[in-house]
Amino acid sequence: MSQNIKVTKRPVNxxxxxxxxxxxxxxxxxxxxxxxxxxxxINAVETLRYPEEQPTDISDRYRGLHRLTHRQDGSExxxxxxxxxxxxxxxxxxxxxxxxEDGLDEKRPKSFFIDTLECVFCGYCVEACxxxxxxxxxxxxxxxxxxxxxxxxxxxxxxxxxxAFGEELSRARS
Amino acid sequence: MSSSAIVVxxxxxxxxxxLALLTIPMLVWMExxxxxxxxxxxxxNRTNIFGFRLGGIVQSFADVVKLLLKEEYYPAHxxxxxxxxxxxxxxxFVAALLAFMAIPFAxxxxxxxxxxxxxxxxxxxxxxxxxxxxxxxxxxxxxxGWMSHNKYALLGAARxxxxxxxxxxxxxxxxxxxxxxxxxxxxxxxxxxxxGTFFGFLPAWGIFIQPLASIILIIALFAETNRxxxxxxxxxxxxxxxxxxxxxxxxxxxxxxxxxxxxxxxSAVIITMVFGGYQLPYFATEELLxxxxxxxxxxxxxxxxxIYGFIKWMQKNNRVTKRLSNDGGRAFETRFFTxxxxxxxxVLELILLYLAFISQxxxxxxxxxxxxxxxxxxxxxxxxxxxxxIIRWTLPRFRYDQVQTLGWKYLLPLSLVNIFITxxxxxxVSL
Numbered sequence: 001m002s003q004n005i006k007v008t009k010r011p012v013n014x015x016x017x018x019x020x021x022x023x024x025x026x027x028x029x030x031x032x033x034x035x036x037x038x039x040x041x042i043n044a045v046e047t048l049r050y051p052e053e054q055p056t057d058i059s060d061r062y063r064g065l066h067r068l069t070h071r072q073d074g075s076e077x078x079x080x081x082x083x084x085x086x087x088x089x090x091x092x093x094x095x096x097x098x099x100x101e102d103g104l105d106e107k108r109p110k111s112f113f114i115d116t117l118e119c120v121f122c123g124y125c126v127e128a129c130x131x132x133x134x135x136x137x138x139x140x141x142x143x144x145x146x147x148x149x150x151x152x153x154x155x156x157x158x159x160x161x162x163x164a165f166g167e168e169l170s171r172a173r174s
Numbered sequence: 175m176s177s178s179a180i181v182v183x184x185x186x187x188x189x190x191x192x193l194a195l196l197t198i199p200m201l202v203w204m205e206x207x208x209x210x211x212x213x214x215x216x217x218x219n220r221t222n223i224f225g226f227r228l229g230g231i232v233q234s235f236a237d238v239v240k241l242l243l244k245e246e247y248y249p250a251h252x253x254x255x256x257x258x259x260x261x262x263x264x265x266x267f268v269a270a271l272l273a274f275m276a277i278p279f280a281x282x283x284x285x286x287x288x289x290x291x292x293x294x295x296x297x298x299x300x301x302x303x304x305x306x307x308x309x310x311x312x313x314x315x316x317x318x319g320w321m322s323h324n325k326y327a328l329l330g331a332a333r334x335x336x337x338x339x340x341x342x343x344x345x346x347x348x349x350x351x352x353x354x355x356x357x358x359x360x361x362x363x364x365x366x367x368x369x370g371t372f373f374g375f376l377p378a379w380g381i382f383i384q385p386l387a388s389i390i391l392i393i394a395l396f397a398e399t400n401r402x403x404x405x406x407x408x409x410x411x412x413x414x415x416x417x418x419x420x421x422x423x424x425x426x427x428x429x430x431x432x433x434x435x436x437x438x439x440x441s442a443v444i445i446t447m448v449f450g451g452y453q454l455p456y457f458a459t460e461e462l463l464x465x466x467x468x469x470x471x472x473x474x475x476x477x478x479x480x481i482y483g484f485i486k487w488m489q490k491n492n493r494v495t496k497r498l499s500n501d502g503g504r505a506f507e508t509r510f511f512t513x514x515x516x517x518x519x520x521v522l523e524l525i526l527l528y529l530a531f532i533s534q535x536x537x538x539x540x541x542x543x544x545x546x547x548x549x550x551x552x553x554x555x556x557x558x559x560x561x562x563x564i565i566r567w568t569l570p571r572f573r574y575d576q577v578q579t580l581g582w583k584y585l586l587p588l589s590l591v592n593i594f595i596t597x598x599x600x601x602x603v604s605l
Contacts, residue, residue, distance in 0.1 A: 021389070024565075024568070024569065027568045027569060028564060028565065028568050030568075031212045031564055031567055031568045032564060034211065034212050034213070034214060035208060035211045035212045035564065038211040038212075038214060039211055039491075040487075040491075041490065041491065042211075042216065042491045043491070043493065043494070043495045043496070045211075045214055045215065045216050046214070047214075047215055047216055049216075049494065049495060049497070049498060052494075052498050052500065053497065053498065
């Protein structure tokens with residue numbers, strides 16, 4: 001055990017240390033070096049020039065804006081089981097169910113709202129869904145609007161979002 | 175009072191007001207851009223008026239418009255003393271603004287035997303004016319925090335109070351040693367003392383004559399302006415925004431702008447007392463007037479080089495990175511300002527040419543020397559403001575008990591010893 005102990009050398013209590021001003025000078029030297037380098041060539045600064053440049057590092061695990069997946073025939077995969085609304089920690093999913101007439105399933109959502117201002121983008125709804133009906137793979141990271149109502153997504157909007165990584169249909173309900 | 179005296183007073187008052195107020199957007203912009211450049215970012219550069227970005231300075235004006243249009247919100251829980259709550263930011267702002275007015279921007283003008291000060295307030299007790307008015311500024315902070323009826327604001331105000339007792343004594347004592355050395359309380363006479371050389375080769379600036387008092391003065395003024403590393407009255411992680419937590423919209427903006435005016439004032443005082451004020455190092459005003467032709471020729475060369483360098487820098491940096499195809503009108507802006515600067519440079523060169531070789535009038539010469547001195551003053555002011563900003567983005571914040579330890583245990587004894595030594599030397603020299 002003892003050979004693993006590493007003794008850190010404490011800074012000495014020299015006059016230079018106590019004065020504090022040499023340390024400030026050293027710090028100013030570092031910041032001024034950065035300042036001078038960047039002011040002489042601003043384009044050497046390595047940042048993303050958003051919004052002209054968009055991020056390229058959004059992977060398929062990125063939790064973007066939600067979408068509702070489809071079945072083969074284009075209808076929604078959701079069966080209105082309320083699992084996502086129950087799992088949601090911020091209670092931002094509002095579902096109203098109705099009977100499904102086409103015989104594929106028993107229930108379907110009559111309305112499906114997600115209040116994205118309340119949403120914390122935790123992904124629990126995606127984990128909870130038994131039908132692979134709700135996903136967060138749209139890659140949309142920026143959401144804008146002029147009023148609060150613009151941020152409440154309804155069923156049609158959620159169904160219209162496209163998956164960014166090739167998988168369009170629900171894998172559980174096809 | 176002659177008409178020329180009235181004109182000079184009006185011009186210097188306008189100059190002082192503009193220097194204090196127009197530097198606020200400048201300084202806010204400088205703060206944000208310098209901070210981002212230090213942190214390897216780009217900073218605000220998108221706001222524009224008809225495509226003119228001016229390197230992002232338009233952002234400051236956009237911010238002011240935003241603050242003006244914001245809802246005026248009065249905290250309903252403040253039952254008594256609402257007028258003081260409203261008045262507190264104004265105290266801070268006005269105190270900093272008034273303190274700036276005692277700074278001389280150029281040497282005393284001699285117009286037909288009449289001596290006219292280029293000083294917004296033509297007073298010869300500037301140091302006392304600064305000490306008296308400058309100390310009032312912190313009252314606005316304390317009132318604002320106290321009247322907010324908010325624990326964070328109250329803590330911020332208490333910290334501001336603890337700051338006052340930490341820095342005021344070393345500040346006053348270090349200024350006292352300057353007064354003993356310069357033998358005057360007039361800022362202009364202080365600048366006069368600092369012309370010429372010290373030990374034959376150093377400019378006779380306060381920082382070389384009184385190094386210890388200079389450092390104490392600079393530290394104390396950093397504390398007085400509430401700048402880092404002494405921003406104890408506001409601490410995001412502990413007390414939200416400190417004393418200004420309850421102040422919104424324009425009331426907040428008054429505090430915010432007051433901070434920058436105070437920083438500007440502190441820079442001006444430090445420059446005037448320590449860094450030779452409006453004077454060029456090594457050259458007194460009389461020498462410049464005697465060798466005016468040579469001075470004007472040197473000025474022409476410096477001006478041409480400066481404008482050439484600035485245009486080169488602008489053409490290199492007012493561009494988008496190569497990865498982007500659309501430059502957002504930067505090429506047009508660069509072309510416009512290149513032409514504008516060349517025209518301005520040519521006009522100034524012609525004026526200097528006229529002054530150097532054709533004009534023989536003493537009045538024109540002394541006025542042009544005064545204009546150059548104002549330019550030097552502004553340049554030094556901006557450089558020291560840049561120093562303030564770089565220090566802010568370099569150092570972490572002191573704890574308020576550490577500020578008190580620094581003030582009472584280190585700066586106070588040091589400044590007392592410094593006064594003692596200064597007095598011994600001054601008496602010894604005069605014997």
